[in-house]
Amino acid sequence: MEFPIIEKMHIHSLDGELREATIHKKIGANDYLADYNGVKCHAIYNPFVNHFYVDDKYGIIRDKVPGRNEPCR
DSSP states (O other), X not given: OOSOEEEXXXXXXXXXXXXXXXXXXXXXXXXXXXXXXXXXXXXXXETTTTEEEEEEEEEEOOSSOOOTTSOOO
């Protein structure tokens, strides 16, 4: 696979509706770094239907992890 991949993918927050998103790189076994509407998140690939599924609801990747003494918000 050549990155970035820009194509229509199933978007979790839209109940699986197809929208254009970008896959930037492979993170792990069937785990990809995706970008949808400026939100970095996880995505998986389903080879049986040849589509990516972007989890922009629960799979959001934050840039900064809160430190030990910082409050979680």
